[in-house]
Amino acid sequence: MEAVPQDDFKWFDEGFDGFPKRLPEDVVEYIVFIIDSKLSDVQTRERLQAFQRAMTELEKKFLKEYIWQRESINLELFREEGTWLLRGSTSYGDSVADEWLIVYFLRKLSKQFPDAWMHIYDTDGEFLLIEAANALPKWLNPEVAENRVWINSHKLLVIPLEKGANPKPLSTKEALTIIRSSPGQLQHLPKLEEEAFHRLKGYPKAISDNQHHATIPLPRKVAAILQTNPSYIAPVVEAFYLRDPVSLRLIQPDKSRQLLKFPPVDWVNVSTRFTKVLYAQLRSQEWTPPSPWCEALLSQSSKNSISREKAEIGVKLAAGFEMLVQHKLYENKRAVREIHMLLEDIENGDEPLPTDAEISQWPEREDDESWLDIDFSAFEAELAGGGRTGPDIEGLDGGGFGDKSAQENLRKMVQRFEEFLRDEDAGLDGAEIDDMDVDNDDDEAGQRGWEDPESGNEDGDVEFDENEFKNIMSEIMGISAAEKSVLLDEARELASEEEQGQEEDEEIKKLSELMEEELLSHGALKLDPEPGTATATKHAIGGVGKGKGKQKIEEIEEEEDEDDDGEEEIDIDFNLAKNMLESLKGQSGMAGPAGNLMGLMGVRFPRDEEDEEEEKPGKS
Incomplete structure (x- = not known):
């Protein structure tokens, strides 16, 4: 008979001391x-x-x-x-x-x-x-x-x-x-x-490295308020990033029947300060702006001094200001109350808008955006432990796949994956655990990052259940309630505008199946992989000391490269990380499992953009 889990919850007659x-x-x-x-x-x-x-x-x-x-x-x-x-x-x-x-x-x-x-x-x-x-x-x-x-x-x-x-x-x-x-x-x-x-390790320098400056077009009123307090940009970006159908309606005067607080007119180019996360959030968002924002985007992107990407960011930021001050969801935020007071001063003439001459005196700074780029050759070299050579330049050392924190986190991910494969305590049937390692309570104790997905048999050995693994992978890739709400709102928006909405459960299921199929194809889920595969190679060196495994892998790869049989060695480390990035790209800037898994490591990548100007001329 299966034991009933003990939750240690006390009822009112047992000394109840409040809900967990x-x-x-x-x-x-x-x-x-x-x-x-x-x-x-x-x-x-x-x-x-x-x-x-x-x-x-x-x-x-x-x-x-x-x-x-x-x-x-x-x-x-x-x-x-x-x-x-x-x-x-x-x-x-x-x-x-x-x-x-x-x-x-x-x-x-x-x-x-x-x-x-x-x-x-x-x-x-x-x-x-x-x-x-x-x-x-x-x-x-x-x-x-x-x-x-x-x-x-x-x-x-x-x-x-x-x-x-x-x-x-x-x-x-x-x-x-x-x-x-x-x-x-x-x-x-x-x-x-x-x-x-x-x-x-990178602190306190990492504090300043987290900032990003970009020169973008903004309505003069928006530029004036950001100049007063640059920190307003955080709630503004969040309002745009988490936009819902109500927000989209509020920025369209013909639907909301009310005047815009920040109309997309009187544009000026100003140097704007973001965090890298905020800037990436704006860059990664796919958005077809409605009127009058569409006309503003076409107008600004046609100017020679402004790229289309910068024009899009400026329009998104201006629309985010409108969403923030118009939506009742944000009316109790301190930043919103302060922005309303600044708007009143501007409308009453107590605080005149800055002139072009005054704006020209504001500090100007344009940071390199190479930290957004991914060079897969450098990416593979980093995962192989080779590193890069050349001068230490902020963001990239002579070209690479991202900023230093992203490199460190991805290397850490692969290192831990390799250490798991080289676990000396693992037997023929998998890893062995003792009684203290078994998590026997439910998930409500606030320990979500700790669950052991394996369950032992009577002898204490681990039994691998492929269906159970699939269920656990789905659970790990689950999204939060807030993200789920955003995803549903995005789906409703697309359905109303293009009638091409898709159910989020189908998308998650599809990505889960693709990830499982990729793992199965490389033998990552097989306990007894066939000889000659990359997985078998890694298990074969599982007993060597830490730090030598990668050297052994490289020696084996060199020997196989000398063979003329034409077979290509598969690098699980590279494929693991590469497939994660491809899944991230497939999200099209929306919330999803790949983004969530990367987020757990603090890795934030924007979408991999194509040259949309050539492919979609004239489309806003």
Whole structure:
């Protein structure tokens, strides 16, 4: 008889203490405690206030021109259960860089405040452990990890299991009790720390590298407001990126029966500051603008000084301003209220629009867009570990497949895939796991990044079920509720305009089947691959030490290249990443599984554009 899963939920007559709390999607939360037995309650509060001031100084030093995707870092003073603490949360949207910037700041301040203990987690739970999955000790699994990971004195410290006690997660109160009573008990694991913080290697330079400047045409009124506060561009891009049928109706005066707040007239060319994520979001969006935006696009793209791509971005940005201030969905946003006040000043004549002479004095900067390009030859070389030669140029080292963070993340992905194939603990029937590695609870505990998709038999061995693997792949490629809503809105829009809408479930199923077919064709799903295939080659060297596997692969490839049988060796690493990018291209700029999987690694690529001017002359 199958055992009934235990959810540890207490009903009202069993000491009910509230429903389980779960963070919204794309939100990171962070807590700071001051732990020093010598400090009084008042002194602890003052110490936390000093921490707040230090955080403000860091923001002034490093974030003068930084644009947050949705929300900025914030730390508020609270008193909970007789203890003073700082707590904050930030919605980072599609910009994973915002989340890691917060980690960087907290870790940096932990050096300045050695009595400060910090816990940071997101929708996936202990995401620092997820980042360091390759370096985790066997006992540190999702069943026990909650509230065991802390940052102190610039180190990542882990609360070990209690001797003689049943392995279980800790509450915040239990964790603080252990830290106060025996801080020396916490473990510092250098390899785990290195893996968990590997994304911070480029900081603080990565903060400025995240920005992108482009000269684009904008209506004078839009240019004036962005000059007042460049950070308004984040909610504007999001309003356009998440547009719905209501938004599209509001930017068409003949349908909405109301005047435009930002009519597409009186265009000026200005240098505009984005983040790379925001710029890529605008570039990647396929959009056929309605009237009068269509006429504006044709007018601006016909000018010799402006490329069609830049004209499209300017029109999208101007339309995004209109969507933001007109849609009731955004009326309570602080940025929207401030924009309305600026509009009133302009309409009342209290704030005149800038003249052409004044605009010419504004700072001008045009950044290279090569970080958007993908060179598959350089891409393959990077995955092979060869790297590139030449001077270190921002974004690319003499031409390549993307910016440095994207290169690092993709190399990390392939490295972890190879380490899995070289797992020395794997037997003929697959990987072997112990009882502590089995995740026996449901997905509602806030641990989405931790599930073990394999289930053991009575002997503890792993049984591979192809249908189960397919189901798990579909689950992994599932999209969030917000993305699903956007995808449905896009489908309705296309259906009303072109009558060519498609169901999102069919699209996801199609992409899932294509990915599975590709994996099957290369033998990636076969436990006993046939000799001579690339998969068999990788399994054959599974027992060699780490770091030598790639060298062995290269030696085998060189030997096979000398043969005259005409057979071509298949590079699984390259095909794996290449197929992911092709799936991303197939999304046509919309939300989808490939984009979601890339997003989990912080990799954001725009669509691979063709020369649309030659193929579709005259089409807006």
